[in-house]
Amino acid sequence: MLELLRQPWPWYVAGPLIGLTVPALLLAGNKALGISSSLRHICAACLPAGIPFLQYNWRKEVWNLWFVLGIGLGGFIGYRVLGHPDTIAISTETVRDLKAQMGLTDFSGLLPKELFALENLTNWKGWVFLVLGGFLVGFGTRYAGGCTSGHAISGLSNLQWVSLVAVIGFFVGGLLMTWVFYPLLF
Amino acid sequence: MKNLKYLVLGVLFGLILTKSEVVSWWRIQEMFRFQSFHMYGVIGSAILVGLISIQLIKRNRLKTINGEEIKIADKQYTHGTWIGGILFGLGWAITGACPGPMFAQLGSGVAGAAVMLLAALAGTWTYSALREKLPH
Secondary structure (H helix, E strand, O other): OHHHHHOOOOHHHHHHHHHHHHHHHHHHHOOOOOOOHHHHHHHHHHOOOOOHHHOOOHHHHHHHHHHHHHHHHHHHHHHHHOOOOOEOOOOHHHHHHHHHHHOOOOOEEOOOHHHHOHHHHHOHHHHHHHHHHHHHHHHHHHHHOOOHHHHHHHHHHOOOHHHHHHHHHHHHHHHHHHHHHHHHHO | OOOHHHHHHHHHHHHHHHHOOOOOHHHHHHHHOOOOOHHHHHHHHHHHHHHHHHHHHHHOOOEOOOOOEOOOOOOOOOOHHHHHHHHHHHHHHHHOOOHHHHHHHHHHOOOHHHHHHHHHHHHHHHHHHHHHHOOO
């Protein structure tokens, strides 16, 4: 059993379990699955700076901060306690393309160290991948009114056409970066 | 403690994200390059199960464990839905992580995730500050 839990979980196990989080949060206390709101609550709690969008009672939304704290703990348990294969078994085509197009050689870990190691903050790579990337995620998700969990999972589950627009936007942005901007950067 | 249940659900959610490798930059690249079904399978089956669950809740008028009526607010459209969506997508393909996976990566010991989260907080704060000047 433990050995089975250590292995990567297939999509047909993980996907339905992620889907069940939607009714679990509703039944637990009328909460809609959404993670990026936590970023707004943290801003409102730590640095409201008189900004109208950050003037609200974030304490009423504190459940969301407990939820993301749990996600961090879940990452720790999943990766460190249960353990996980060091190299993610991605398709051979992706490995080939990333080698050829981005010059990556080290395929170990959850993300490429050649791009995301903290030492990279001394060159353009770290600033693009860690700082610009993170900034766009935080800026874009609030501008769009949700992220992958709030729009793609929660919103589409509830047949919200607004969420479909957002998810199409997510993919347009992701495809632009992968197919247009990455080839210009590397 | 009334928030304990959300902590527990968060732990399960983070565990699923990690064990299914949704938190991996490699998997997101594979997805945007259309070279594997994995991410599409995860997202698609999650939506399907979520959809069926919400329909069951609505049709049976299920209540929360505290007996409250379950209400789900409708999402409001603004031009930000697609402008912000595209900006988010650009960031998602760079970091290979949406906000949930960033928290999970931080827990799994990826040091860069702390920088990404701080940058994401700066992004949310900047949006908040500029909100009235942006098209909506």
